Amino acid sequence: MTAASRPTIADVARAAGVSKGLVSFALNGRPGVAADTRARILAAADDLGWTPSVRARSLSTGRSFACGLVIGRSPDVIAADPFFPSFIAGVEDEFSTTGQVLVLAVAAPGEEETEVYRTLAAGRRVDGVILSDLRAADDRIALVEELGLAGVTLGVPDIRSPFSSVSIDDGAGVRAAVDHLVSLGHTRLAHIAGPSWMLHAAHRRAAFDDAVATAGIDAIVVETDFSAAQGAAATEHLLDLDEAPTGIVYSNDQMAVAGLGVAQRRGIPVPAQLSLTGFDDTDIGRYLYPALTSVATQARLWGSRAARSLLDAVAGADPEEIALPSPTLIVRGSTGPAPHPPTRGSGRA
Amino acid sequence: MTAASRPTIADVARAAGVSKGLVSFALNGRPGVAADTRARILAAADDLGWTPSVRARSLSTGRSFACGLVIGRSPDVIAADPFFPSFIAGVEDEFSTTGQVLVLAVAAPGEEETEVYRTLAAGRRVDGVILSDLRAADDRIALVEELGLAGVTLGVPDIRSPFSSVSIDDGAGVRAAVDHLVSLGHTRLAHIAGPSWMLHAAHRRAAFDDAVATAGIDAIVVETDFSAAQGAAATEHLLDLDEAPTGIVYSNDQMAVAGLGVAQRRGIPVPAQLSLTGFDDTDIGRYLYPALTSVATQARLWGSRAARSLLDAVAGADPEEIALPSPTLIVRGSTGPAPHPPTRGSGRA
């Protein structure tokens, strides 16, 4: 009479006239159940509107059917980064079809972050975790291994790792940006990099160094924390230089946007006097004036691949290294031919 | 020898020389346990490094110790919106101290979204959900109630709701923006609104209508889907008008940024000929040129309050209506005095 609580497997068993155990077998599609009995059980379950209790299943199988993503950044830096929403959408693409659930946590790197992993593992709330923003000699890898969780890293770690990795070749994007600028005649370039302890920031920087060396041109690199504030500051610094660069390759879009703001404030025409490229191909970059030339990564695809790889790992598959298609440079208005240099001595127009 | 699996409450009981039940009582700080026994049990638990299994606890208590947030937007629109990361950080502030966990899902409104709620409830994976981006006659309210989940709405619903709400007075922010522009002498304003089926977009629009009516000035409203693309298109439309507005109040920052791009592309000086205000006070807005005048909401605070309210509801508290501090207008360079009108007839400088 009172709120009939949801049917359990025992109710289904009673309705079908079989034992609990057999119901479990039938519902999980395991062999050893006569075809007609199976049909009868499924019909009974359907009739009663039975639905498995993940809680009970978790307890008896020892799996959580949930995976975690701990975003190790300060909220300010995340806020402006379009990567995670797209990435998470990709993860969902995969999880939703397999009954998994995504547990999200936000914690600044350090103590607090470690604590989050420990808590997640202690309560056995997740079966595995996605390690994003891989760091140099990332101690989370050993931590997650020690905690007995499955894992997948976004990018190939620089240390031994028992986990699968899913990577995108950031370097190709940066090289494309540099080549683009070089082909436009730029000879003094700069790179505004992310923090070198972040592996992908380091990769982008290395690719930049490599590309400019190959092209045989001058270059300077400034390191930042990826924030708009430091992106702006770094740009100011570069523009104050005696021989200011004529092209700046930013390690993310939000710094590029801030850099564009700095240039405009100084009255430096973009791209006539200064070309800028971003990284991530944020939607907003497309609507700025001039629109931002940027490197487009496929965050959503990355998310779904990482999710799948993690589920494979939870299921006991061997680690694998997955490489995603290289990012592509989207050329827009913020890059253009190098300005005619008003260099001393050579007074050419 | 072999991987000693984690200690259970039975191990603790054995070590302390008491029964399982008493251990449970002691660990949960319930009365009826002698002080020294309690101490002995706690010491034993500590010794063994015991940690509760949330799975087992879930099964026996019927609670999940997890809450859900289903973001009902298309990934593109989320990506550029800084609200959720900050909001989620706030939710975490509250959850992390109480051992709760946040389950995040992303689904475009409609079928798919409903399915996500049903799935979450069917598996009893969450105890409650946060309903964000409240809609007109939001059917999620009845759905969540029917599913037997606790809930909290972000904003006061326009229909009967059994849930607590946590709201911020968007209208105050929009009014502040309008008043600011009016005080600068603007007499033709426009509002680029979000979709009217989103309650907060509707509120902002209503506040705009109200504020311009009070000021007794001309105004026009264009509705969009909150995306940068439509923000840009709406701006183009307004600037094409015979009597183009001299001030535009955008319903979010990303449209304002796109609008600024449009103005710059047309060579319309901002703020000399056109003033713009955003909403959300995105970090990026601060670094544009000119920097964006915007309405700052406290997303993180909102998150922690909503989380707390939801936990109260899960614990059985009566619904409450919480009002957050009004947002404040942050004035920056994108707004300025109204241009001297080169109107026909009155040739005043």
Added chain:
DNA sequence: GTTCTCGTCTGAACCGGTTTAGGTTCGAGG
């Protein structure tokens, strides 16, 4: 006809907690 095997199904243990009914012990009150 007996034995073996296979497929089908049952019953019970188990996962790791919580909760409740009831049993001891002890001191106070009569």
Added chain:
DNA sequence: CCTCGAACCTAAACCGGTTCAGACGAGAAC
């Protein structure tokens, strides 16, 4: 000295699934 109640504790049921040892029956092999 006996009775009674409070304080403390135990044992067992319970949450809702999974899993495994073994019961049972039927057909095949001998």
